[in-house]
Amino acid sequence: MKPPSGKPLGLNFGFRIGAGVLIPILKLITKRTWLNVEKIPKSGPVVFYSNHVSYIDAFVFAHYLFENGRAPRFIGKEAVFRIPIFGWILYKAEQIPVKRESNSAAVALSEAISALKMGHAIGIYPEGTLTRDQNLWPMSGKTGAVRLALAAGAPLIPVAQWGDHKILAPYSKILKLFPPKPISLMCGDPIDLSKWQGKEDDPAAMEEATGYAMRILADMVGQLRNEPAPSQLFDLRKSDLPRTGNFRKNKRR
Secondary structure, eight states: OOOOOTTTBTOOHHHHHHHHHHHHHHHHHEEEEEEOGGGSOSSSOEEEEEOOOSTTHHHHHHHHHHTTTBOOEEEEEGGGGGSTTHHHHHHHTTOEEEOTTSTHHHHHHHHHHHHHHHTOEEEEOTTSSSOOOTTOOOOOOOSHHHHHHHHHTOOEEEEEEESGGGTSOTTOOOOOOSSOEEEEEEEOOOOOOGGGTTOTTOHHHHHHHHHHHHHHHHHHHHHHHTSOOOSSOOOGGGSSSOSSSOHHHHHHO
16 A cells, blocks of 8 residues: 555545446435534545445445545445455455454554555444444544544544435345435544543543544534434443444344
8 A cells, every 4th residue: 555645535446437427316316414514624534434324335335535625445344345346446446455353453454554654544333243232323433543643643534424224224135226315424523532541452441442533433424414312322232242343143043
């Protein structure tokens, strides 16, 4: 991976292909409300994190950033990179695969840190999977996003999104393309992580920082939904649901 260049910053061959195909489709099937785009840094390292309610979240998230100055590198599940043609485009766009619930997460984190030190933007979903909350609120998150930002000295910025699930519901295979669905994305201010600076190897500190970051994100989602977020976020680790995969299908078994 090389330092970012082009317009939007970070543009490369893979992004040109992906954007050329996907953005016209997204413009056709969505009615977009993009808020606080002026808060998206136009240069320099940055970690964007968001909530996860649909398989198409990353496309909409990338569209929001792409048309407002940044071509991000996402940390995404390894299985997606094995899809013919699509996986090739992801590799060409320098996206970062990770095998969830495995030691390979450390490799992905190291690659992401290197990208940040070059000045790239990284996109990440701290929940690690689609939300299990029955009302689609953000869950508690894993510590990777906070650790990544602290290790690279990069700002950690929340981007709340809402509406993607109306196109593709969680774990559904049925796309509802028309009429175009309203979706909203909103960029927040950088999270103040000064309290946890230098504590990347302290699990308790990283859990506390992640809880703080996810609380801010949940409240931003509440603004988009025009309702208050729950005071206590769903914690997947304290439930009997599987950490990854279609938990509804697994429950039926």
